[in-house]
Amino acid sequence: MNRINHQQGVGLMEVLIALLILAIGVMGFIALQYRAVEATIESGSRIQAINLGRDLAERMRVNRGAENVYTYHLNT
Numbered sequence: 770m771n772r773i774n775h776q777q778g779v780g781l782m783e784v785l786i787a788l789l790i791l792a793i794g795v796m797g798f799i800a801l802q803y804r805a806v807e808a809t810i811e812s813g814s815r816i817q818a819i820n821l822g823r824d825l826a827e828r829m830r831v832n833r834g835a836e837n838v839y840t841y842h843l844n845t
Contacts, residue, residue, distance in 0.1 A: 829839050 825839070825843075829836075
């Protein structure tokens, strides 16, 4: 009986430590998800910029006589 009384509260401490370790793991997962969302947004912006540049290059190639118009639009 004396040994059981000495062990009271140990199970609760084990559960609390396990929850702390789990919380740290979940925080790491949240940080990873945040980075993934940032990378997705950045890649979307890059794709949009590439498409705009490609569109302008195609317009310049098709209509070579309007060089002054393109220079004006690039500078503004």
